[in-house]
Amino acid sequence: MTAKRAITLSINGRKYDVAVEPRRTLADTIRDECGQTGTHLGCEHGVCGACTVLLDGEPVRACLMFAVQAEGREIRTVEGLAEGEALHPLQRAFIAHHALQCGFCTAGFLMLAAGVLERDPEIEDEALRDVLSSNLCRCTGYQNIVKAVRAAADEMKARR
Amino acid sequence: MTGAAKGRIGESVARIEDPPLVAGRGRFAGDIGFPHQLHMRIVRSPYAHGRIVKVDAGAARAMPGVFAAWTHEDIAEVPPIDFREGRIEKYEPYRQYALARDRVRYVGDPVAAVFADDAYAAEDAAEAVLVEIEELPALLDGAAAPGRFDDAGRSTEADVVRQGYGEVDDAFAGAAHVIERELVVGRHSGVPLETRGAIGRYDAARDVLELHGAAKVPHRNREALARMFDRPLSGVHLFESHVGGGFGVRGELYPEDVLVCAAALRFGRPVKWIEDRLEHLVATNHSREQRHRIRAAVDEDGRLLAIDDTFFHDQGAYIRTHAARVITMTCGILPGPYKVPHYRATGHFRLTNKTPAATYRSPGRFESTFVRERLMDAIADELGLDRLELRRRNAVGPEDMPYALPLVVLGDDVEYDNGDYVGLLDKALAKIGWEALGSDLARRRASGEAVGAGVSMFVEKSGLGPSDGARVSVDTTGAVELVTGGASLGQGFETAMAQICADALGVDYRRVRVVHGQTERIEFGIGAHASRATVMTGSAANEAALLVRAKALDVAAELLQAPIDSLDIRDGVVRRSDSAAGASVTLGEIAAALAPTKKTLGGRAPGLSAEGWFHSDHQTYPFGCHIAVVRIDRGTGAVAVERYLVAYDIGRAVNPMLVEGQIAGGFAQGLGGALFEEFVYDERGQPQSVTFADYLMPTAREVPGIELLLCEDAPSPRNPLGIKGAGEAGVTGVGAAIASAIDDALQIPGAVTRLPATPQRIKAILADRG
Secondary structure, eight states, X not given: OOOOXXXXXXXXXXXEEEEEOTTOBHHHIIIIISOOTTSOOSOSSSSSOTTEEEETTEEEEGGXXXXXXXXXXXXXXXXXXXXXXXXXXXXXXXXXXXXXXXXXXXXXXXXXXXXXXXXXXXXXXHHHHHXXXXXXOSSSOSHHHHHHHHHHHHHHHHHO | OOOSOSOOTTOOOOOTTHHHHHTTOOOOGGGOOOTTOEEXXXXXXXXXXXXXXXXXXXXHHTSTTEEEEEEGGGGTTSOOOOOTTOOOGGGGGGOOOSSOOSEEOSTTOEEEEEEESSHHHHXXXXXXXXXXXXXXXXXXXXXXXXXXXXXXXXXXXXXXXXXXXXXXXHHHHTOSEEEXXXXXXXXXXXXOSSOOEEEEEEXXXXXXXXXXXXOSOHXXXXXXXXXXXXXXXXXXXXXXXXXXXXXXXXXSOOHHHHHHHHHHHHHSSOEEEEOOHHHHHHHSOBBOOEEEEEEEEEOTXXXXXXXXXXXXXXXXXXXXXXXXXXXXXHHHHTTTTBOOSEEEEEEEEEEOSSOOBOOOSSTTHHHHHHHHHHHHHHHHHHHTOOHHHHHHHHBOOGGGOSEEEEEEETTEEEEEOOOOHHHHHHXXXXXXXXXXXXXXXXXXXXXXXXEEEEEEEEEOOBOOOSEEEEEEEEOTTSOEEEEESBOOSSSSHHHHHHHHHHHHHTSOGGGEEEEOSBTTTOSOOOBSOTTOHHHHHHHHHHHHXXXXXXXXXXXXXXXXXXXXXXXXXXXXXXXXXXXXSSOEEEHHHHHHHTSTTOGGGTTSOSSEEEEEEEEOSSOBOOEEEEEEEEEEOTTTOOEEEEEEEEEEEOSSOSOHHHHHHHHHHHHHHHHIIIIIOOOOBOTTOOBSOOSTTTSOOOOTTTOXXXXXXXXXXXXXXXXXXXXXXXXXXXXXXXXXHHHHHHHHHHTOTTOOOEESOOHHHHHHHHHHTO
16 A cells, blocks of 8 residues: 555546545546546456546546546546437447447447547548457447447538 | 337337446446445465465455455355255265365465455455465366365266267167267357456345345345355345346356355445456356267268267366256257257266356357267268258258257257258358359369358257246336346346337337346346346236236226227327227326225226236247358468358347347357367466456457348247247357368368367468378
């Protein structure tokens, strides 16, 4: 055990003042100290991607970072995707295309896709599949996830 | 029967489950917490086999934030974990204690438990527990000579399971050909994305022990916990929340479930345990590992005369809750879609020093389908027959139905209900364009590519009885509640049940709230396993909803002064079926009229509610076939799947979108077991597959889209809705079809004898054949 440090995290535009040990992961802190449990932990070694959040717009594995490293950065989690009750196009597409079953990996895929589509709205199918292969899903067989992200990308593009 | 409300049986409507899950508002085991809870961390054996010399938790107990630390002596009164089906005397010595006593038998065997205020502190303290173990030789091969399980000298062969019929030896003696193969299915498992989790809580005010994070079979686990802790059933309750995938492994009663309950009772504080991934890969049930020595006797035309299979089932270190379920199932379902006049299966149930094994999606069928279909390919190859023609000659025909075999699966006598197995094969071949595909592949092979196609056929089983019940009630706002003893592991249970209930009752499916996995809400429940839920719980929900419908119409007839048979329920409103306008009454108003205080109640039981039961003598037997097209890189040995078709007769699909999802997901898992996933051990029994970098689950890169041919040609005669299960259809035939396709691609008959067909093994096959 080591001394706790007081830090302020900014998650989905809201400030959280927390005291954490420097060794505490960002994922645990988001979940336990900040109460945002939509971010899930599937492996805690950076492979499955269930804990993916956006850090200053970039998808990162929240299990591989310490909370203290995220101070001063803008964190976005699945809880921040919808605007009020209006779901994000990705969320709607995941429902429409049956892109989730148990829903445990879903937040990670949503945040991965959100980050990628914001950076590269014109992403090609092959590149998209490549990006999505960085997260694991055990229920769907992936096709519906790929379809949902493609559908959301098209919708988001048409809206601009 | 009903009107325009959404979500009738057969409609691919969106899932009720999804909105909270896409918004991060789910409630998985890790999301559950109670004030003043302790966090548990397990100390596990670093040796595959050894005698416990000393476990000293003294230093751990003295660490900051640590509340307690246990070894076996601290909970010596807690019995080993029993079998789900109750007492099986001959297997009892092989059961696992919550914390190991005297010996450890696999790397990961729990030897101590530490309880602390914080999960990090618990993990620190666990490292301070001193474990002294005298290492013993590890037995790692289920097919090697058995050893001694314990100091009493019990054998590591717990049993020899036998099933069969006819005069097998005579059939072999007179056969034109005998074909023999040795085939191996590798050790792999369900590996859901959410690791296990359990939160024990003792509510002293009500004297109730609660287990949160339950899954799969909450009612059965409640019975087991009540027995173990000598409590009345009413003093034990299980609570299922969101479950991040089950696949057979999650929701069984494990040492950690018992420990959080024991600790909650002892400490009077809630105790939370969340498994980490390394633990999961060594502690949660493994599955599948079998070595078969199988031979077939056939006549000159390739007709099966007899099958004789001797196999070795590597059970791992203990016999857990499933007892001999997988090995018995393997024996009972191996003949599959073919007529086998004489049959003998001999399964050696062997303990080894690896993680205990049990069921994983399609238990006994993934294995036996691989073995049987490899055998069929081998017969065809040796007799110079076409692989498909051989299957046609031997398949059970529609004229043979119902087709009974003197075999047992899950305690149920095998009797296939209906179906045209060859008819489905023909449809599948037509859909994929088999002839054209064959010439195309031949052309590509001639130009140097290693490409090929393979087919597997199988019979599934689903809807294990004998009984299940459900309760439907409508409140005064017209909202419907369906209370089941089922369970949801992410498969879409709520939506399927809501559709069945809504269709029978005459409401929109979104009006139905489906309760599952709450032992406080319903006395009995079968949970969700063995593809039972839609058949059994669905049929019970249908029955209950029909009773509520009848009661609603009875009251409405009185309120509307109209004959019952002139009335219909559409979207929750009762009116005359011959007019869209006119007098009407809502289900909510009928519920109000049935309040205990209302004169309108008449002589009826209060409330617009009913309990329905469904009873079944036999399981239903859906069936299918898979077609794989693969391309092999001769340089790396890597197998890529170019096309994959699943043909499946489900009887009747409640929600085709969900069925397709189940099959696509099952296929991905089958692909993992066929090509990538394997729990590997070194010579001392150290597990080598302890991260997702070593245990390779397929990603979006490896899993192609499947082509699905979903048929409803053979609705089950064994339930009123005609439904059969869907959960395992995507998995069962994958290993077999991929293996056959690899043979074809390499043009080496019988090349694949072992799964997974990893690049190393493909390279070895190529090196062997020069």
